Amino acid sequence: MRPKSWQFNFSPTDLRLLRVFQAVVRHEGFAAAQDALGLSAGTISNHINHLEARFGVRLCERGRKGFSLTPDGARIHEAAENLLRSVEHFAGTVGSVRGELSGTVHLGTVDAMHTNVEASLDRAIAQFSSVAPKVMLHVEIASPQDLMQRLLDGRHSLIITPIEAVHPSVIARALFREEQRLYCGRGHPLFDADHVTMEQLRSYPYAGRTYMQSGSHLRDQAFDWRAMTSHMEALAILIKSGRFLGYLPEHFARAFVQQGEMKTLLPEEATHFDSFFLAHRRDERNRAAMVLAECLVGAMTVAEPKA
Structure with a gap:
C-alpha cells in the first residue's frame, strides 16, 4: 500500500482526520466513537479510508472480528498523540503571549x-x-x-x-480524605442481622476494586474476593445484588441506604478513609x-x- 516515494504536506484537513482516528482508537471502534464525534459510522469509515489513502498504509483492521490497530497504525497513533498535544500546547502558548487563557x-x-x-x-x-x-x-x-x-x-x-x-515525574497535592464504609445489599444474609462481627464479614463473598488487590490496602485482603471492578457504579450494582459485601464512599452510598437498598456494616470497626x-x-x-x-x-x- 505504501507508494515508492512520498512527501507529506500537512493541512488542517489532516489534523481533523487524525482527531477522528484518535477518537476511534480511544473508543476501540467506529460505532463506539459515533457519540463522541457526532458522526455516523459510515462517515467515520470514510474519514479513516481517506487518512489511510493519505498516508499510504492500513491503520486498523475492522470487521466481524472487531477493531484492532495494525503495527503501522499503532505507530501513527502514538505520533498523532504527540502531534495533537503539541498543537494544543502551541495554542495555549499563543494565548499566553496574547495575555489570555x-x-x-x-x-x-x-x-x-x-x-x-x-x-x-x-x-x-x-x-x-x-x-x-x-x-x-x-x-x-x-x-x-x-x-x-x-x-x-x-x-x-x-x-x-x-x-x-x-x-x-509527578507532583501531587492533597485535596481531601473520603470516608469509605462497608455495605451489603437488601437480600444479603447480613442485611437483617442484629449482630455482626468482623469474623463473619470475612466469610462472605466480597466485591473489591481492582486497584486495591495489592499494596497498602491490607484490609481488603482479609475478605473473600469473588468479584472486582474499577468503578463505583459497577461496585454499587454488585453490592445491590445482595450477593457481595463491598466498600463505597459514604456520600455515594447514602441514597441507597436511605432508600433501604443497602445497609452499613460495622461502621465503627470497618470504616476507613482514602486520601485523594x-x-x-x-x-x-x-x-x-x-x-x-x-x-x-x-x-x-x-x-x-x-x-
Missing part, C-alpha cells in the same frame, strides 16, 4: 465525585470557566491505574485520584491547566476528618 486542558478523575458536596468538583469547574472562558475543558472518568498512565504519557494535564506511590490528590507532571507547561489546578485546590480541599 486558551487552548485545551485534559482533566481526568475517578467516578462517584458528583455526590461529594464537600469536595465540590462542579464548583471548581464553574470558577475555572468564569476566568478562562476560551479554554476547551476535556473531562474524562477512568480508573486510578488508567488515570496515572494517561498523566504520565501526556493525555491528561491533571488528574484527581487516590495515589499510593507518586511517580518521580490532584496530580500533574513536573514539566507541565500548560498555563490554563495550572489555573484549573488552583481552582480545584481551592474548591476541593477540605478539613481532614478524624480517622
Whole structure:
C-alpha cells in the first residue's frame, strides 16, 4: 500500500482526520466513537479510508472480528498523540503571549465525585470557566491505574485520584480524605442481622476494586474476593445484588441506604478513609491547566476528618 516515494504536506484537513482516528482508537471502534464525534459510522469509515489513502498504509483492521490497530497504525497513533498535544500546547502558548487563557486542558478523575458536596468538583469547574472562558475543558472518568498512565504519557494535564506511590515525574497535592464504609445489599444474609462481627464479614463473598488487590490496602485482603471492578457504579450494582459485601464512599452510598437498598456494616470497626490528590507532571507547561489546578485546590480541599 505504501507508494515508492512520498512527501507529506500537512493541512488542517489532516489534523481533523487524525482527531477522528484518535477518537476511534480511544473508543476501540467506529460505532463506539459515533457519540463522541457526532458522526455516523459510515462517515467515520470514510474519514479513516481517506487518512489511510493519505498516508499510504492500513491503520486498523475492522470487521466481524472487531477493531484492532495494525503495527503501522499503532505507530501513527502514538505520533498523532504527540502531534495533537503539541498543537494544543502551541495554542495555549499563543494565548499566553496574547495575555489570555486558551487552548485545551485534559482533566481526568475517578467516578462517584458528583455526590461529594464537600469536595465540590462542579464548583471548581464553574470558577475555572468564569476566568478562562476560551479554554476547551476535556473531562474524562477512568480508573486510578488508567488515570496515572494517561498523566504520565501526556493525555491528561491533571488528574484527581487516590495515589499510593507518586511517580518521580509527578507532583501531587492533597485535596481531601473520603470516608469509605462497608455495605451489603437488601437480600444479603447480613442485611437483617442484629449482630455482626468482623469474623463473619470475612466469610462472605466480597466485591473489591481492582486497584486495591495489592499494596497498602491490607484490609481488603482479609475478605473473600469473588468479584472486582474499577468503578463505583459497577461496585454499587454488585453490592445491590445482595450477593457481595463491598466498600463505597459514604456520600455515594447514602441514597441507597436511605432508600433501604443497602445497609452499613460495622461502621465503627470497618470504616476507613482514602486520601485523594490532584496530580500533574513536573514539566507541565500548560498555563490554563495550572489555573484549573488552583481552582480545584481551592474548591476541593477540605478539613481532614478524624480517622
